[in-house]
Amino acid sequence: MLKKLFSATEQQQEPPKRGASATVYGKAESSVGIKRFWRSERSSVTDEKQVTKVTRIKGRSDGAKSEPLATTGEVQRWHGIDGDWWIKPATIMTALAVFVALANYCFGSLYNWLDQPVARVTFEGNTRHLDRQHLATRSVALMNGGLLSADLHAVKAGIQENPWVYQVGVTRRWPASLYLKITEEVPVARWGSDGLLNHEGDIFWPDQTARYSALPLLKGPSGNTTMMMSEYYDLNQMLRNAGLQLVELNLEARGAWTLILNNGIKVVVGRDQVVARLERFLTVYQQRLQAEADAGRIEQIDIRYNNGIAVKWRPEAATDEQQKG
Structure with a gap:
C-alpha cells in the first residue's frame, strides 16, 4: 500500500x-x-x-x-493487533489446570494403592514379660487406618501404656508390615508393696510383683527414687566386703536411713555421716559381733552414736543370757 x-x-x-x-x-x-x-x-x-x-x-x-x-x-x-491477545494465556492456564488435575488423580491412586491394611507385625528385642500376640493385635487396632494413613504416634503411646515397656519405636515396612522395636523394663528392686524400680530409678507398676520377692526392697518418698537407688548401690558395695548384703533400704520423711541385712539384722544409721558410721559398724561387726549374728542372736544395731554402737538382742537370746547369769 x-x-x-x-x-x-x-x-x-x-x-x-x-x-x-x-x-x-x-x-x-x-x-x-x-x-x-x-x-x-x-x-x-x-x-x-x-x-x-x-x-x-x-x-x-x-x-x-x-x-x-x-x-x-x-x-x-x-503492528496489527486484532484483539486475540487472550488466546495464548487462556491456553496456558487450561493446560496447567489439566496437568494439576491429572497429577492429583495419579497421586491419589498411588496413595490408595500403598495405603494397604497391615498384614504382619515384626518385633525386635527381647519380650520376656510381654505377650507379642497381644501387642500385635493392639498395635493394629491403634493404627486406625492403612499403612500410610495410620497414626504411628497413637500406636506408640498405646503400646507405651504397658508397664513392662521401657521404650518402643514404631515404623512402617513395605509391603504392609509394621515394625516394632521394643525395649523391656528390667526390674532391679522392689518399690513399696506393689511397684518395681528399673536401673534408672523409675517406678513402674506391673501385675504379679510377688514373683520378684528376691529383689531388694526400697521404701521412701516417691520423689527420691533415683537418689535411693544410688545410695543402695554404694551401701551394698560396702557391705559385700564384710560378707553381708542389703535386702531392704528405708528412707524416712525426715531423712533418716534404716538398713535390713540378709541375716535379718536391722541397722539404724540416722541422717548424718552415713558412710562413716557404716564403716565403724563393719569394723565392730567383724571383730565382735559376727559370731553372734551368725547364731541369730542380734535383732537390731543402732550406729547413730559417735563412739560406739548399741546392740539389741533377740528375746530368746536375752532369756538364755539371764538363765546363764
Whole structure:
C-alpha cells in the first residue's frame, strides 16, 4: 500500500520550473521530502518492532523542535493487533489446570494403592514379660487406618501404656508390615508393696510383683527414687566386703536411713555421716559381733552414736543370757 502511495505521488510531480514557480515548486518538494521521511521512518520501526515514539518537525528544517507523533497504543495498532491477545494465556492456564488435575488423580491412586491394611507385625528385642500376640493385635487396632494413613504416634503411646515397656519405636515396612522395636523394663528392686524400680530409678507398676520377692526392697518418698537407688548401690558395695548384703533400704520423711541385712539384722544409721558410721559398724561387726549374728542372736544395731554402737538382742537370746547369769 505504501509503495502505491509513493508511486502515485511521484507521478503527480511536475517538472522543475523557473522563477516564482520554481520557488513554489521547491517548497512543495521539501514538504514531500518530509512526508517521505516520516513514512520511511514508520515502516522501518514497524519492521524492527522496537518503536517507542515518533517525532515530527515543526517550522523550518534548521533548528526545528520535535514532539511525540505516535503513542504506544498507536504503535501497537501499526503492528496489527486484532484483539486475540487472550488466546495464548487462556491456553496456558487450561493446560496447567489439566496437568494439576491429572497429577492429583495419579497421586491419589498411588496413595490408595500403598495405603494397604497391615498384614504382619515384626518385633525386635527381647519380650520376656510381654505377650507379642497381644501387642500385635493392639498395635493394629491403634493404627486406625492403612499403612500410610495410620497414626504411628497413637500406636506408640498405646503400646507405651504397658508397664513392662521401657521404650518402643514404631515404623512402617513395605509391603504392609509394621515394625516394632521394643525395649523391656528390667526390674532391679522392689518399690513399696506393689511397684518395681528399673536401673534408672523409675517406678513402674506391673501385675504379679510377688514373683520378684528376691529383689531388694526400697521404701521412701516417691520423689527420691533415683537418689535411693544410688545410695543402695554404694551401701551394698560396702557391705559385700564384710560378707553381708542389703535386702531392704528405708528412707524416712525426715531423712533418716534404716538398713535390713540378709541375716535379718536391722541397722539404724540416722541422717548424718552415713558412710562413716557404716564403716565403724563393719569394723565392730567383724571383730565382735559376727559370731553372734551368725547364731541369730542380734535383732537390731543402732550406729547413730559417735563412739560406739548399741546392740539389741533377740528375746530368746536375752532369756538364755539371764538363765546363764
